[in-house]
Amino acid sequence: MSRAPALWQRVPAPVVDLVLVSVAAVDVWLNMWDHTRLGLALAALGCAALAFRRRFPLGVFLLTLPIALMQDVAVAVLVALFTVAERSRNRRLLAGCVALSALAGSIPWTLTEYDRTMTLVIFVYNLATAAAPVLFGQLLQAQRDLARRLVEIEEAREHEQVLHAQAVLARERAQLAREMHDVVSHQVSLIAVRAGALQVATQDADAKEAARTIRSLSVNTLDELRTMVTLLRASGGRATELTPQPTLADLHKLVESSGTQAELSGELPPAVGTPAQRALYRTVQEALTNVRKHAPGATARVELWQDGDDVGVTVTNTPPTRPSLSLPGSQQGLVGLRERADILHGSLEAGPTAEGGYRVRLRIPLSTD
Structure with missing residues (x-):
């Protein structure tokens, strides 16, 4: 039984991308400290690149890295990290992206008066911040995989139930075929033999004709029984199935x-x-x-x-x-x-x-x- 998609899943992808680009742009405008022309150009390029994150996730992430040099926590970088994690199964690549993002966010602090200990603390903080969207992206990827596997399991279960029903029906028909072959065919054969003996032994014309008729009908019945036994042994479909x-x-x-x-x-x-x-x-x-x-x-x-x-x-x-x-x-x-x-x-x-x-x-x- 299929489930209806969540509300956020029904929002068109271009609308989602437009909202993310707008939020990233507002975040950059409010929090960046490098307002030079180069800084603004790199920030604009990184935010605009989010519109193409579905097709080029790794490239978009690299384009958003300069924003991490201009502010503490950049929405554009986190969104790009999430997209890479959602679409990639390469754990080494994801670990490298997390480390690269944390390093880019920590570089500005090495140029200040903070000592090495404080810089290391800031690096660890940036590392944890970058790991969060990656873990969430991997979780979403695992959820999609599980949903697909559940669908496969349900289809396999339904198919197996059909096969099991056909196997049970085939066994029942095989048992019926054996009963017809061992019991009914044997008795009809005796009738044919006795009728043949009566046809030879009797002198009465009417009795001879009746015995001949009984023997002929018995032989025809045996032929039909053999055909039915063959059909029952070969049959494994539904009882009402008339298709080839x-x-x-x-x-x-x-x-x-x-x-x-x-x-x-x-x-x-x-x-x-x-x-x-x-x-x-x-x-x-x-x-x-x-x-x-x-x-x-x-x-x-x-x-x-x-x-x-x-x-x-x-x-x-x-x-x-x-x-x-x-x-x-x-x-x-x-x-x-x-x-x-x-x-x-x-x-x-x-x-x-x-x-x-x-x-x-x-x-x-x-x-x-």
């Missing part, structure tokens, strides 16, 4: 829209059946989802392959480039994939790689159908 199930032709779109930097390679023969294609698709889908959730910044490689009479897919990702948050999970994704592979007489392997990444590998017989 995903196939290998949809893999390119899945990889491109996965939210992860991934590449697809390899091809499979046209003889791969529909249930196997769906299993391959679901495996890639679950593996890329796990990469996005548990390995932020990692890249992934999806490889389709054929090994003799078996076909399969291998999804391998590199180690994450940034720490991941602990996400709630049902731990049913890979379990559902293994059950799907078992139904198709295949196998699924999943585990970490020696390089610190993760690999998921599905193998299915080519003659699954």
Whole structure:
């Protein structure tokens, strides 16, 4: 659920910049002690530069430094420091900017009658003053990062709930398929056998015709039951879903829209059946989802392959480039994939790689159908 932005966030950026330039100019006019032409020009340049602080934060900060030589605490310098801290993740750069600002503010005091101790105190005071906007900028940056991660967590949770529901439905349908195959099909087969025996043994024409009809209907029913069992085993979508199930032709779109930097390679023969294609698709889908959730910044490689009479897919990702948050999970994704592979007489392997990444590998017989 999205939150409405705060009131200050709804103010247009040009208006904010205009206000900051005006406040900095008033601050300079009231507090600076160097009213020479050069001093006024440098002060005007530093204040006007604040209008471009979003595009050139470091350059604007350097242009505001001369103002620190002309007054004790300069609003323009503090605003420029805040902008650099808000947009940079380089801690060394930020520490250098703080030290540079404190040094610029302390230089005028070295030219007065104050002793070294007093000058050092003034430097420490300026250092603390310069550190305040930097800390606030870093805090705002961390808040934005956290907000983005919370959105990613919510999307991942919703996606995982959908996958979990599909996995549960697939297991229920697989169980129903086994019941139909083991019980119903067996009984219908007995009916067909008994009807065939009666058709051969009886001498009555009407009984022979009735037995032939029963046997023919039983055979047709068995064919329909086999088709239904195949559909139930291959199905993993919603019960009311009438749209076509995903196939290998949809893999390119899945990889491109996965939210992860991934590449697809390899091809499979046209003889791969529909249930196997769906299993391959679901495996890639679950593996890329796990990469996005548990390995932020990692890249992934999806490889389709054929090994003799078996076909399969291998999804391998590199180690994450940034720490991941602990996400709630049902731990049913890979379990559902293994059950799907078992139904198709295949196998699924999943585990970490020696390089610190993760690999998921599905193998299915080519003659699954």
